[in-house]
Amino acid sequence: MTVNRFWRLDRHPHGSDFAAALSLQTETLAPLAEGEVRVKTGWLSMDAGTRMWMSPRTDGYQPPLPLGSKMAGLVLGRVSETRDPAFPEGALVRGFGQWADYATMAPGLAGLEVVDESVADIRQHFGALGMNAWTAYVGVKEVSAIKAGEWLVVSAAAGATGSLACQVGRNLGARVIGIAGGPDKCRYLTETLGVDMAIDYKNEDVAARLAEVDGGVHAYFDNVGGPLLDAVLPNMAHYGRVAVCGMVAAYDNDAPLPGPARFDQVLMRRLRIEGFFIPDFLHRGAEFLPTLRQWVDEGRLAVNLDETEGLENTLVAYDRMLSGKAVGKVIVRVGGDVSCQL
Numbered sequence: 001m002t003v004n005r006f007w008r009l010d011r012h013p014h015g016s017d018f019a020a021a022l023s024l025q026t027e028t029l030a031p032l033a034e035g036e037v038r039v040k041t042g043w044l045s046m047d048a049g050t051r052m053w054m055s056p057r058t059d060g061y062q063p064p065l066p067l068g069s070k071m072a073g074l075v076l077g078r079v080s081e082t083r084d085p086a087f088p089e090g091a092l093v094r095g096f097g098q099w100a101d102y103a104t105m106a107p108g109l110a111g112l113e114v115v116d117e118s119v120a121d122i123r124q125h126f127g128a129l130g131m132n133a134w135t136a137y138v139g140v141k142e143v144s145a146i147k148a149g150e151w152l153v154v155s156a157a158a159g160a161t162g163s164l165a166c167q168v169g170r171n172l173g174a175r176v177i178g179i180a181g182g183p184d185k186c187r188y189l190t191e192t193l194g195v196d197m198a199i200d201y202k203n204e205d206v207a208a209r210l211a212e213v214d215g216g217v218h219a220y221f222d223n224v225g226g227p228l229l230d231a232v233l234p235n236m237a238h239y240g241r242v243a244v245c246g247m248v249a250a251y252d253n254d255a256p257l258p259g260p261a262r263f264d265q266v267l268m269r270r271l272r273i274e275g276f277f278i279p280d281f282l283h284r285g286a287e288f289l290p291t292l293r294q295w296v297d298e299g300r301l302a303v304n305l306d307e308t309e310g311l312e313n314t315l316v317a318y319d320r321m322l323s324g325k326a327v328g329k330v331i332v333r334v335g336g337d338v339s340c341q342l
């Protein structure tokens, strides 16, 4: 009988009070149903979008998590039990499971896949080869349709998705402007990621800085929504594109927010605004991965990993991610038999 610890969503959180909303529980693992796979968690991915799943809103891209259920999230680990021959015991896999020592998944629903063990650091399956990287690639290359020499603005630019979007833009020949909170993050953007301009939205006038770009910005990879979107819209070039990736400024609101206030600029500047959702692109992974892998191997795509030790410390890691305390990708090492091949 194996004991499993898991995080349970007990109530909808107010703001960032996650400790009052989630609790660490234990259970004895039940036998697998036909077709299910059980994964011993190596690492958990902390993703801003999951904040929405904790809210009672029913108009999101998926229904809210019912109260009393296990908290869901991306898991990287090894198959410990299986009733699906495509996922043999011991295989290294990634998929949507639970914040738990053991995640039980129906492979189709979980988007479960066997991942390549030959990468130097397998945690990069949550980094430069992970969902955030796919999101950055699709959002910059296809949705924003960036061309070499054009100006690309990225918000939450020092986070997981944003830092990858900056690098994808740079690798495609764009001139990149990153918006992030605080001088340290801005230094990271210019000195480590090599962006052309960094704007500290907590201490600078974003609209005034963007107005320095002669002719306006051609594309905006928007991770944030809210006031930053209003600062960008009047500074777009004619026929500019906005790739709506996320709205982290609004995820802790239980009701929709009005806006954007500068929607008029969509007409005045003939803009195209398009939302995109990476699970819609999962079937195209084989197409994206070779390019991402090549960039990783050439040292042109990397993510700083911000790792917290222990399932019991998951809420600390989650807060680090959402409140902007971390640079790059926030992950939790849960341990078990997954060896990190550094």
Ligand SMILES: NC(=O)c1ccc[n+]([C@@H]2O[C@H](COP(=O)([O-])OP(=O)(O)OC[C@H]3O[C@@H](n4cnc5c(N)ncnc54)[C@H](OP(=O)(O)O)[C@@H]3O)[C@@H](O)[C@H]2O)c1
Residues within 6 Å of the ligand: 046, 047, 048, 049, 131, 132, 135, 156, 157, 158, 159, 160, 161, 162, 179, 180, 181, 182, 185, 223, 224, 228, 244, 245, 246, 247, 248, 249, 250, 276, 277, 278, 279, 321, 322, 323, 324, 325, 326, 328, 329, 330
């Ligand atoms: N469309 C998709 O399929 C898809 C897939 C993956 C991720 N996303 C989206 O990508 C965005 C980033 O997600 P992530 O998981 O990579 O998280 P992340 O960027 O690693 O962490 C969230 C970041 O958001 C910034 N932030 C928080 N509140 C903010 C606010 N009010 N105004 C401006 N910035 C704020 C913080 O950076 P600062 O210190 O700079 O404030 C923080 O580092 C989210 O909106 C998420 O929903 C979308």
